[in-house]
Amino acid sequence: MQPVDNLHVLAFEPLTPPRALRERYPITEAAAQTVYETRESIKRIVRREDQRLLAVVGPCSIHDTGAALEYAGRLARLAGEMRDRIVIVMRAYFEKPRTTVGWRGLINDPHLDGSFDMNEGLRRARELLLRINDIGLPTATEMLDPISPQYITDLISLTAIGARTVESQTHRALASGLSMPVGYKNSTDGNVQVAVNAFLSARRAHSFLGIDQDGQSCVVRTTGNPDGMIILRGSSAGPNYDAATVVRTEQAMEAAGLLPAIMIDCSHANAGGDHTRQPHVWREVLRDHIASRNAVIGMMVESYLYEGKQPILADRSRLRYGVSVTDACVGWETTERMLIEAYEALKG
Template sequence: MSNKINRTIHNSRKTISNIIYGNSNKLIVIVGPCSIHSYKGISKYTTKLQNIVHKYKNLHICVRAYFEKPRTITGWKGLIYDPDINTDYNINKGITKALKILKMITAKKLSIATEFLNTILSNYIKHYITIGTIGARNCESQIHRELASALNIPIGFKNNTYGEITGAINSLIACNKNNNHIYIDAKGAIRRQLNTYNKNCCLILRGGHNITNYKKPHITKTLNILKSNNLKQGLIIDASHDNSKKNPQNQIRNIKCLAAQLQTNPKICGVMIESYIYKGRQNISNHINPYQSITDECLDFKNTKLLLSLLNKAVSNRKHFK
């Protein structure tokens, strides 16, 4: 990685941190497919995004580049695990393919967001990431808290799959304190990284089983709980997953609701949208479309542009934190 690209990523992380703590009035927007399965597909998507990102001066847009998929039971586990989507599990090929995609997106001067799932694999991709997430199934996992503490990257912890926020908030508190992180170095030896902490962590609300938490009462209650724990970070709201009940069109409704709140609630510091070139999803087959999701259903790019414009306008109308 060149020094210029390294500086760009470092500066993007600082921008995200400033937004999380209210030192910038911009809004973080993490947007992209549920998961990446095709270089060709994500290359076209990010080119389309690159061509319009300059229009949204009030947004800090990050490409959702997810290479690992946590499964509730079974299913395709992501490009790193199974790059050929044939259950051969050629992980070395998957890592190489993921790095190629990350380099391509970075070359387009776009920030990147990903979920850190496997703590070993994080070492391969972390250098390209502007903001990471810890998913709903791992939000109170000790090893993921230790990983988040050791990463010099802003990290969002999602509430758990039942909509409960306590575990994720405890993780924010834990990451503020010294932790010891165990990892494997380049020579394959086990190492220990001492006294690591990460103050650039925040909470992501993504709903839960039969629960949504993107509306004003839920957000107000959550912010009061954060304040009572002396946590000054803002909130990121996931418009998809259980907040959309897995219906991608509901993301439009959710973003409209959040846009209305943005104008009077500067503590909403970010949103997440699952979006791709074509709407919906497809089953895995011998003829996979590179431009449509093979995991969760996504919004199409036309509607994505409308939501970005709506959010950009809403942020321009809101009062600054300070």
């Protein structure tokens, strides 16, 4: 008999069950309080019951947990000082969708060498999230894989479904079972309606294939997730953070029976792929929001210790500390200045 199955599979490598990793790095009372309080705050913000601005700032992706912790320490200080007007959440992105190929993030390839030591990647991600939440700073991430959430979601306060996966039935079903609010990005071609449809879908109950805490394959049955927002991230046609697009997005959400809640991604196509334009987008969106009190409830910024980006080098020791290896980020000084400007502008 000729072989007909798994013809292109090299190996099946067992993963540590989620329960084992959670027992190794159990959530602490302090971290649980951070997650609970922030989720509740975000729910009130998207329901328009809390007028504070939601600011999601941090690296495009995390590849160095030491640098990420230093960044978190700085951001936690600002978050504490500004909590009366701004809810600051740190971007902690561990999985990267690729248009073709490239480094797929800390969970998939923690050694940045194509070895795909995912057990180690999951361990590093959970340990880092625990340490960040322990200092009182909440975290946000993008959910890309339907298996990895079981390892880390108890330490996440906000998540996003990305522009490349917002039409995916798998990701809509996944979002329906998540325990935190979800942001749905417009597609890469600028289609906002698909994000609205994703939100509508995720509000409903779903059943899909997944794993439980013991790593057992199972049917996951969900109740639906009522809390979310649309994220405008620009498109192949250009930026979409302008007032007219915001109004059209509000109308599309209202027509679908959704309470309008919109986040503006200051990076990606809204900045034309130029990280130095993020402060410009930030200021324009903030100005329009204050002037019109529109449905914009928050903004997202790609930020790290130092500005720019760098290639992944064969000699890892030559990587520059605190510099992104994916999208270029604004540096800490710029980030701090942007947040201070917003805090002062929101005084009235």
